[in-house]
Structure formats: structure tokens, C-alpha cells
């Protein structure tokens with residue numbers, strides 16, 4: 001039965017004041033709206049003026065989330081027009097503030113599914129209720145143990161799943177009615193949340209081990225059963241679980257971990273862009289990853305794959321890596337290595353001063369890296385001394401401080417340009433403004449997986465991919481090559497967010513083509529480009545009869 005509420009409170013159907021008089025009549029909602037009928041453009045102009053009147057970024061975000069909760073078409077029309085301005089508001093870094101305050105600011109569940117580890121028997125019902133009959137093609141799930149670099153945020157982390165999905169639609173054009181954000185509430189070790197009466201998640205410590213993995217398994221089974229056409233995207237799981245989960249499911253159906261693979265992709269694409277500028281060969285680089293966690297090792301593995309595709313043996317390729325974590329440079333005898341770290345250790349016998357290699361300054365001095373990636377969550381750790389030392393031994397140091405949000409970045413782009421006298425080739429995790437230095441304007445690429453996962457995911461869904469493999473990931477990493485004009489002084493290593501929609505489309509087409517080339521499509525598809533074009537949703541009102 002249609003009721004006024006079932007239309008005006010349904011963000012997938014609601015047009016608000018844009019319902020024509022005929023539609024109002026047909027739907028039985030005559031008189032429930034002011035009489036003047038607005039066009040979508042008019043609504044967008046009006047909403048943008050309200051957005052601009054908000055005092056700060058969090059207020060702006062709250063306003064946009066309200067709009068999102070009321071009317072998805074209007075929200076995405078507006079985001080389409082203002083993508084560069086909206087990205088840092090709906091996504092990183094402002095999403096970080098909203099996650100910290102989620103329970104206090106809560107007004108709406110945003111059509112997410114909330115799975116509780118204490119209620120495993122209701123996992124299927126939870127997904128079904130949240131989907132509410134919609135044809136779900138894309139699920140972003142988080143257990144929020146490692147939200148950006150801010151640690152454990154329990155159920156509050158659902159906002160990152162919502163935010164990632166907003167970027168998917170804005171960038172690639174997935175129909176917002178076909179997506180489902182999922183929170184797995186496995187408890188939290190965040191004492192501030194546990195002590196907070198208003199905290200909306202389970203008030204107990206995080207559950208690990210068999211009980212946890214059993215819930216993950218039940219979730220995966222229910223998800224695949226209910227939404228067999230869907231792609232499953234894992235986000236911000238903790239270091240001890242992320243890779244384990246990915247390894248368990250990656251060959252079974254279309255799935256990926258954004259922090260491991262999405263980040264690996266954007267960093268490799270950024271390095272390829274940087275090498276295009278410096279005209280150097282990837283096989284001549286020495287890679288230092290500072291923060292050898294989920295993202296750091298995902299990046300190392302993606303670069304390793306590239307080196308092997310460029311002709312190096314596995315053994316030769318691994319010699320190009322220096323993985324650094326809390327313990328310093330990781331050696332084969334370093335205690336407490338994770339499974340992923342074990343593949344990238346060095347031997348003490350390779351260095352005269354192995355015992356001194358416990359801090360970044362000493363390691364840079366000894367190793368002379370040409371590429372330094374920060375995924376450590378440790379702000380300001382790429383110091384002037386370290387960066388100058390690195391720059392003294394390589395013509396164009398490639399430096400990517402990627403830790404998010406803003407307050408956790410290893411360095412700022414402006415400092416890196418200054419300390420290296422304009423030589424550094426930089427990408428940052430959060431958006432960075434242009435840097436003017438000695439008469440040159442340096443554009444800074446955003447080394448954020450948001451540049452990659454929308455196109456990757458859309459291409460996989462459009463091509464009905466059975467799985468995602470290394471071949472497709474590699475094709476996607478190379479897809480952005482040539483988009484940036486590297487002949488310009490101060491060119492960025494990655495394309496600008498202002499071109500997010502066009503390069504996401506290109507990426508999706510390349511991904512879909514790779515799937516078809518490998519015959520990994522579930523359904524017959526003749527033309528990858530056409531499949532991508534056919535699936536693209538545009539924020540326009542459809543007429544209601």
C-alpha cells in the first residue's frame with residue numbers, strides 16, 4: 001500500500017517539491033507539499049545556497065546527510081555539480097569527525113544494515129530488512145576496528161561504509177538504490193565509547209577468533225545468498241583480520257579489500273605517474289614502506305606484482321623493498337611479524353649496522369630509498385632531516401604521506417616541496433591545495449583509494465565478474481596513465497578529483513574489458529564499454545505514472 005509517508009520518506013523515490021501535480025494525484029499525496037512544482041535544477045540551486053550558509057565542514061556534512069536521507073537524486077545531482085567541494089565533506093577528512101561523534105549526532109540509520117555479533121541468527125534477516133526488496137549489487141562492509149588511522153570506532157564506523165558508497169555513485173554512477181552499507185558490530189576496544197552512555201553499539205570488548213570468524217562467514221553466506229549479483233567491498237578491518245578475510249574469500253566470488261588492494265592500486269598508479277614525470281624505470285627504485293600494516297603491505301604487494309610483470313624474478317623483486325614498522329626495519333628474526341610482513345623482511349647480514357636500523361632516520365640514511373610511502377598513522381614522522389637526507393641521494397624523491405585523516409599525515413605537501421626544493425613527487429591521502437614555490441605551481445595528487453575503487457568496483461559489477469584477480473588489478477593500475485599532462489612543470493602524479501567521473505568511467509571500462517578478456521564474466525557480455533554505459537545511473541527524476 002502506498003502511503004504519503006512511504007513516498008515522501010523514501011529517499012530512493014522521493015522528489016519532494018519536484019513531484020508534478022499529476023504525480024501527486026497519481027500517488028495520492030495531493031496537498032502534502034507546497035503547490036509550486038520545482039525542477040531538479042531549482043531544488044539543487046536552493047539546496048546549494050543552504051549548504052553554503054553552514055558555518056563549518058561538519059555542519060555542511062550534516063546538512064548534506066539530511067538531504068541524502070530525504071532525496072538521493074537531489075543529493076547526487078548536487079554532488080555531481082560540486083564534486084571537488086563535496087568530496088572532503090561527505091568523505092575523508094570530515095567523515096572522520098562525524099564517525100567520532102556518530103552516536104551523539106545520530107538522527108538516521110541511512111539505510112544501512114547493522115549486524116551484531118551477539119545476534120548471529122538474525123544476520124540474514126538484517127540484510128534482508130535493510131535491503132527492503134532492493135536489487136543490491138554492491139555491499140561495503142566494515143567492522144570499524146581500523147577506521148582510517150584512528151583505530152577502533154565500533155558501530156560509529158558505519159559512516160565510512162556510507163561515505164565510500166556515496167563516492168561510488170558520484171564517481172562511477174552506481175545506482176544508489178542498489179547499494180548496501182553494512183556495519184558488523186563485534187564490540188569495541190575503544191574505552192571512550194564503552195564508557196559513553198550514548199554509544200549506540202554493543203557495550204562490550206571486541207570479540208576475536210572463532211566466534212568472530214564464524215559471524216563473518218555467516219554474513220558472507222547470507223550476503224551471497226541474498227545478493228548473488230553483488231560485489232563485496234571490505235573496509236577498515238583491523239590488521240589481524242583484514243588479510244585473513246580477504247585470503248579466505250577472494251577466489252570464491254567478486255570481492256576486494258579496499259585498504260589492501262584499493263590502496264595498492266592508487267599508490268602504484270601514483271608511482272607510475274611519478275616515473276612518467278621523472279622518466280625513470282620502476283626496476284631502478286628502492287621502496288620504503290613506513291607503517292607495514294594493512295595498507296603498507298597491500299601497497300608492497302601491488303608494487304611487487306608490477307616488478308615481476310616488468311621481468312624481475314620474485315627473489316630479485318623482493319630486494320627492492322624495505323618494510324618498516326614500530327620495531328624499525330623488519331628483519332626475518334624480528335619478533336611479532338604479521339603474515340604479510342614475513343614476505344618482505346630483510347636479513348641482518350645485508351647491513352653493517354643492522355642493529356641501529358630501529359628508526360626511520362637511521363634507515364633512510366642507510367638504505368637511500370627513492371620511494372617512501374607513509375601508512376603509519378604517525379603524524380609528522382617524515383621530518384625535514386629525513387626528507388632532506390632522502391633527497392640528497394635521489395634526483396626526484398617520490399614521497400607519499402598517506403595516513404588519514406589530516407591530523408595523522410606523515411608530512412604536508414607544502415613542507416615536502418620546500419624541503420626538497422621542488423624536487424619531490426608527492427601524493428597525499430587527503431586533498432591538498434596547490435603549492436606555489438619559487439614561481440612554479442605544484443599540483444598535488446590525492447593518493448586516496450577513492451580514485452580507484454569506484455571504477456574498479458563498477459567495472460567488476462558491470463561485467464558480472466566471478467572474481468577479481470591480479471591481471472585485472474594490474475590493468476586498472478595502468479588505466480590512469482596518460483591522463484595527466486606530465487610535461488607541465490609542477491604536474492601532479494595522479495589525475496585531479498575534478499576529473500573523478502571521467503577517469504572512473506575509463507577505469508571501469510578497462511576493468512570490465514579485462515574481465516571479459518579472461519572469460520571471468522558470469523553472464524554473456526558482448527561489449528565492455530556498452531556494459532559500463534548501460535549500468536550507469538544518472539541523477540535525474542524518472543516520471544511516476
Ligand SMILES: NC(=O)c1ccc[n+]([C@@H]2O[C@H](COP(=O)([O-])OP(=O)(O)OC[C@H]3O[C@@H](n4cnc5c(N)ncnc54)[C@H](O)[C@@H]3O)[C@@H](O)[C@H]2O)c1
Pocket residue numbers: 146147148149150238239258259263266290291292293294295296324325326327374375376377378402403404405408428429430447448449450
Ligand atoms: N590514502 C589512502 O588511500 C589510504 C588507504 C588505506 C589506509 N590509509 C591510511 O594508512 C594508515 C594505516 O592504515 P592501515 O589500514 O594500514 O592500518 P594498520 O593498523 O593495519 O597499519 C598501521 C601500521 O603502522 C604501524 N605503526 C604504528 N606506529 C608506528 C611507528 N611509530 N613507526 C612505524 N610504524 C608504525 C602499525 O604497527 C601498523 O602495522 C591510516 O592512517 C589510514 O588512514 C590511507
Ligand SMILES: O=C(O)C[C@H](O)C(=O)O
Pocket residue numbers: 092147148149236258259403404448449450
Ligand atoms: O578512507 C580513506 O580516506 C582512505 C582509506 O580507505 C583509509 O582507510 O584511510
Ligand SMILES: [Mn+2]
Pocket residue numbers: 148235236258259
Ligand atoms: Mn579505509
